[in-house]
Amino acid sequence: MAQPPTIEKIEAVIVDLPTIRPHHLSMAVMRQQTMVIIRLFCSDGVEGIGESTTIGGLSYGEESPESMKLNIDTYFSPLLVGQEAGNIHKVMALVDKSIKGNRIAKSGIETALLDAQGKRLGISVAALLGGAVSETLPVLWTLASGNTDKDIIEAGELLSQGRHNTFKLKIGRNPPETDIAHVIAIKEALGSRARVTVDVNQAWDEATAKTGIAKFEKAGVDLIEQPLVRENFDGLARLTAYFQVPIMADEALQDTTDAFKLAQIRGGSVFAVKIAKSGGLYNVLKVAAIAEAADIGLYGGTLLEGTIGSVASAHAFCTLKKLNWGTELFGPLLLTDDIIKTKVNYADNVMHLPPGPGLGLELDLDKLEQYKRK
Template sequence: KKMSSPIIINIETIIVDLPTIRPHKLSMATMMAQSMVIIKITSDDGIEGIGESTTIGGMTYGAESPEGMKLTIDKYIAPLLLNQDATNINALMYAVNKNVKGNTFAKAGIETALLDAQGKRLNVSVAQLFGGAITNRLGVLWTLASGDTQKDIDEALRLVAENRHNTFKLKIGRNTPKVDVAHVSAIKKAVGDDIKITVDINQAWTESVAKKWIQVLQDNGIDLIEQPITNTNFDGLARLTEYFHVPIMADEACATIFDAIKLCKIRGGSVFAVKVMKAGGLYNTAKIAGMAEAADISLYGGTMLEGTIGTVASAHIFSAFSNMDWGTELFGPLLLTDDIVVNPIKYENCTLELPKGAGLGIELDEDKINKYKRP
């Protein structure tokens, strides 16, 4: 280790709870607030990096919870990083991965904070650390999930009129397929042919049920089907992909690099939803994108409904991918009633703008952190 290398001297984790603008109803949970673990990593050169680890609906989406992520970082990950060279992210994440199994969401927030700090240190953006952004604008859809068909239609028409979104994802799988599919068809009819509609079943259907009802969704002109069946049924995803014209997207099934290689081999999905949280960081997300590119599988920039820090981290790495055929759903901050950063993301013309500036290019609002942090 060089004498001149900056050393990590402090790692802080804070759970922040921000209310949602309306109930957000998914097949496995109803969200009234989002809980994010905000991570600050400070080095002895005075540079602070920020990161975020966020999941959806407690432990209903994945194996990690906000409280568990905070504990994992404080007790098991932070001691591996303290007093180490802050600039060697490969060495730091190698140590973390060697000593901590799983816990990809916690690792993703840590790696984000290391990258933010390194970008600030070198005066380049996080995207530049990955070779540069191909585009500084990413398409962003909106998820309709109020639980009420008419409310969803009103919300969609308003957002189309404002030119904020031109694609909508519907969360289904809470009701019987018949009720859900009628809901989807009513919304599709109300918004018209120029607006894209996708559905996310969040694993709620069995393969035989999926085969019956995806047919109806396909006949009704739905544009994309996300994770219809359980995340363990990789072969089923391959069969559905082969059987239907409408693209089938792997979300929960395609979490880690190890999932991605298996799905690429059997073409389990013609689209992958990549997410920094599932993959365990930006580097692993880029590895999955590389596998997908080689297998001619398209990408969709997914979200765990992170706040601005996690959303911007995702935007930096997604902007570096060439196969983002299905745009992104990086709308997390828009679902929340407030923000904890000084410079919120600019959403315009159905896209977001990649922040300019070093690292992530965002700055925390400490007053807001204090207001919303869990006592």
């Protein structure tokens, strides 16, 4: 019997791509997105690609692009070279045994393994995971230009193009009164033409959240995301019980342990699931299973990854029976250019899963060279 293919080499490349406009979040203003692109070369000539991306350096989480590259080069790579490339569970068990935390880096590595295995078998990553329930996923757009009027114009343009019909507003940078007025002005301007959700990114204390959410509920906002600091699970549960408008756990929910605790106390009636937060595609589906068992709604989230991370997320999310709150996998559209040749089709408020084996994506090596951090 032929020897099973092994991992020969792992390359982690830091790529900086400009955004189409500044993106204002409570913890950072992004003018570019930095991604760690992973190239995993196997002994049978197959290459898998993955992406490890966070937001705003160290302002969103405990991994930065620079720490991810360093840890992949120093710890992941020596551990994985020589391991059987097609046994993803075995490789990831070895990773988990030897490397604590580092979930975003783990997600990129697992994505590259799944891409390679899909290409090897001639099937998509979604097929490897059991099959896509749907080939398309609803995708919202985030309004975060930092200016209310500009956001209203941007939303109007996207509505008339038919590209998105749901908008997430990022707040938490300004005093609460300013942010509340901003949300109400946008909701009033868009009226029944669009659904509006609000992400506070942990910026409010519980009392401020109570006042603010009451106003959002009255204005017709559809969903409130992570108003409180990540650690305040009980506060999230209290807000969920108090309001009719659904409250979504984002930063509070990383892995299955968080999911289990939050589900037990009902910290959120919706969970924002992300492959990067959970440490990969298999883990995100475990988090989703906990939500499903607890009858908690699901929302396919992003860490504003580029095409590789967004499409990897899409392959996992499209295997879910129910994704009641759609997704926010718009990351590639926020960037001025791409290091992937394949154009993902975004139209009619949905994204299409690219066809083809693995992730269905082809790296553009010239662009990778152009945008690679020197």
